[in-house]
Amino acid sequence: KNSNLNRFYSLNRIASKKKRTINWDKELTDLVMKEAHHLAKLRENITGFKWHVDHIIPMNGKMVSGLHVWNNIQVIPASANVQKHNSYEVS
Numbered sequence: 001k002n003s004n005l006n007r008f009y010s011l012n013r014i015a016s017k018k019k020r021t022i023n024w025d026k027e028l029t030d031l032v033m034k035e036a037h038h039l040a041k042l043r044e045n046i047t048g049f050k051w052h053v054d055h056i057i058p059m060n061g062k063m064v065s066g067l068h069v070w071n072n073i074q075v076i077p078a079s080a081n082v083q084k085h086n087s088y089e090v091s
Contacts, residue, residue, distance in 0.1 A: 015033040050078035
């Protein structure tokens with residue numbers, strides 16, 4: 001409903017992601033992200049419910065701040081991602 005506010009949040013997320021991207025392995029990270037999005041779509045077609053590409057350690061967490069790098073990416077059910085929000089638990 002509020003396109004200006006949505007644009008503001010979108011631009012902030014893009015800027016935050018750019019600050020947390022490491023340039024020396026950007027090609028690998030881009031490849032892993034592309035494959036992760038493809039995997040999420042495949043899983044959605046097979047299971048019938050949504051899957052998200054998620055940062056294991058959130059980029060904007062309250063206690064930790066992860067990087068946008070290939071080994072911080074996972075594909076998880078959307079319900080688990082929404083429940084996780086910007087938190088990180090050591091298992």
